[in-house]
Amino acid sequence: MIEVRNLVKTYGDKHAVAGISFTANDGEILGFLGPNGAGKSTTMNILTGYLSSTSGEAYINGHDILEDPIAAKKEIGYLPEFPPLYLDMTVREYLCFVYELRGCRLPRNTHLKEICELVKMDNVIDRRINNLSKGYKQRVGLAQALVGNPNVLILDEPTVGLDPKQIIEIRTLIKKLGKNHTVILSSHILSEVQAVCDRIVVINQGKIVADDTADNLSRELTADHKLIARIDGPKDEVIKLVQTIPGVVSIVADMQRERGVWEYNIEAVEGTDIRRELNRRLMSRNWYILGLRSSELSLEDIFLKLTMGESVNEFLADKADDLAEHYEEAEK
């Protein structure tokens, strides 16, 4: 369990972390979501005792990281933003070093072997870390965090630099680990934290702007009223038609994807579902929907949404106008 109260970290007069409080329970995967410079890494560095907070407290399984750092650090496995690897060692040497450094008691060879199998890198164990690909280096970093079976795992952007297949593998692994560990991971990808985490803490400019279960937050943040549709039909007429659907705020043609098939960004009033009506009307004119999906909110939209509340819709409408102008100009 991790408890954080009012954590503040200042650099000069800049607040990298400006009063963060949250709790991560046992068996929970908590996701830090935030844009670059939000303070995710700084918070993690404080939790793991690499940095000291300017004020505030952090407890790892009840141990204060400042008062009793060694007991607290025993509980933590940490994968920093840049995996801390000794490039001139082989994977095996490196993991043995970490094993000794952390004062592990588990049977060494079986334990390390288990870890390597878990992160799927038993085939590179005798290679020099320097010669590994970025993805494999990331795995070694992850393996290092697992040495000694710590209760708490803190993973700073664990999937960065991995290929899509590896990303899915690592996510699955983290979910598995989350069953009997407390896991905190950070990311700037909404879909990633949605896929992996039980709870999401959204951070922006050093402050928490949302802290909720992944389900609740997803519901709040998905944009069913913003659609991307691929429609087979004459562009200008399609636009005219769609604009007459009740609830539609704007429709913008994006790009011609196939001959005669355009992709449109359609935005409706929040809370209305126009998909059926859209289908019906297009069908009646013998135009076809070839693809339909809700557009994902970008991080920027999320922060706006979370921090601005009501005024957001106006803003989004403005944005749609801007977008339309932009495309008009582009067409010319």
Add this chain to the structure above:
Amino acid sequence: MSAILKRETRAYFDSLIGYIFLTAFFAGSGILFGVTSLQYGSTDMSGMYSGLFFILLVLIPILTMRTLSEEKRQKTDQLLLTAPISLTSLVLGKFFAAMIIYSIGVCMTLVYAVVISFFGAVSWLTVVGNVVGLLLLGAAYIAVGMLISSLTENQVIAAIGGFAATLLLYLIGTVAEIIPVQWISKILSELSFATRYNPFTYGVFDFSNVLFFISATVIFIFMTIRVLERRRWS
């Protein structure tokens, strides 16, 4: 501490720095031995030992330049500083690893003593005094070098800085001589590494000098620990 000690000692040889250091040490002491004892056919080795003082000024910074700067640059300090060990055992682990390599070098000077013993009687007591003095001096220099290395991420700067710092500690004695104010001059000459070291080379084993080097080592190690601790708060 033992994990760090082991890794560091190995790293000295994996990264060639260990070999470079030992080769240079052996070559340097060999040349000194040649131009002092051998040339004059003397069994007195103090010439070599006092000359080594200058060689250490250059060699010790090479030994210590990477210790902390490289960890910071490669971000491996994140592993060490978030591991359940104290800063003291981290710094001591690195210190003793450097000491091990250094001691190997110092022990090599005994080879010359053995060579001489074939030609005449060697005053083994003096040799032991010299070796102890050299070890003490090296310990203090290593601690200084580590302090400098903790202040930068760049190993070249760490090496040059280490050289400057050890040179300064050496020059204190010379500076002392030109300062007209008596009491300042007195204090400075008390602090001079050269003044403290030279008696060992004559075989004079003054306990206050032993204490001086031990305290200097402890102080510089302590300062290194403080630097690492402060960085956390910055």
